[in-house]
Amino acid sequence: MTTTKRFLVEAAARNNAEWCAVMSRTHGVRGTFGREAWTAAVRTPPYYPDAVTLAPESDAAGLLARIDAEAPGASVKDSFADLDLTPAGFRVLCDARWIHRPAGAPAGAPELAWDVVRAPGALRAWALAWDGGAGDADLFRPELLDDPATFVLAGRTADGRVTAGAVASRSERVLGISNVFASDGGAAAAWPGVLHTAHRLFPGLPVVGYEHGEDLAAAVRHGFEAIGPLRIWLRS
Numbered sequence: 056m057t058t059t060k061r062f063l064v065e066a067a068a069r070n071n072a073e074w075c076a077v078m079s080r081t082h083g084v085r086g087t088f089g090r091e092a093w094t095a096a097v098r099t100p101p102y103y104p105d106a107v108t109l110a111p112e113s114d115a116a117g118l119l120a121r122i123d124a125e126a127p128g129a130s131v132k133d134s135f136a137d138l139d140l141t142p143a144g145f146r147v148l149c150d151a152r153w154i155h156r157p158a159g160a161p162a163g164a165p166e167l168a169w170d171v172v173r174a175p176g177a178l179r180a181w182a183l184a185w186d187g188g189a190g191d192a193d194l195f196r197p198e199l200l201d202d203p204a205t206f207v208l209a210g211r212t213a214d215g216r217v218t219a220g221a222v223a224s225r226s227e228r229v230l231g232i233s234n235v236f237a238s239d240g241g242a243a244a245a246w247p248g249v250l251h252t253a254h255r256l257f258p259g260l261p262v263v264g265y266e267h268g269e270d271l272a273a274a275v276r277h278g279f280e281a282i283g284p285l286r287i288w289l290r291s
Contacts, residue, residue, distance in 0.1 A: 067263035068134035070231035151267035165248030167210035243273035
């Protein structure tokens with residue numbers, strides 16, 4: 056990995072940990088940032104890890120000592136895919152890639168009208184569209200709107216319905232994008248609007264995130280580069 060990619064991966068990992076910390080706080084869980092990792096001593100919200108490593112070759116034993124690693128459901132985002140948590144009863148849930156797109160406007164114009172969600176009712180409509188009937192819309196709570204570094208982006212049809220969206224998390228050096236969705240066409244259909252909105256809000260910030268599978272391929276088609284591996288571990 057080149058020095059530039061190493062810097063970008065570290066910036067993306069930090070940004071993602073900050074987003075996980077924000078989401079956890081809205082559920083009453085407060086984590087701790089250390090030199091090697093962000094960790095939460097109690098279980099975080101669904102789909103969010105109990106730890107995110109911030110530096111390569113983190114101390115696995117020390118990391119697991121700071122989370123509830125014994126109970127099923129414990130999870131770790133191994134930001135550099137260099138830990139072995141198998142001896143502690145964890146298995147690999149998925150492998151993914153950090154992605155990076157330089158600052159700059161994307162080509163073409165989005166079909167939907169995009170804005171930043173400002174009110175609890177609008178957030179609820181966004182969450183229901185994101186959830187698609189799976190029963191997890193309550194994950195996104197109104198307290199999320201109070202965080203100054205978090206921007207919930209909504210793509211709306213002419214009649215005002217939310218049919219696409221994402222979450223943008225601003226940090227010092229990068230803008231992290233997560234939870235990209237579109238009701239029709241999946242993440243690939245959402246990226247033009249997400250990137251246009253990100254550029255309008257923060258024109259000087261490069262965009263980072265992580266994806267895998269078809270969503271990774273879609274991100275690459277929209278100007279992203281895969282810059283490094285990450286791995287998510289789960290204790291069954």
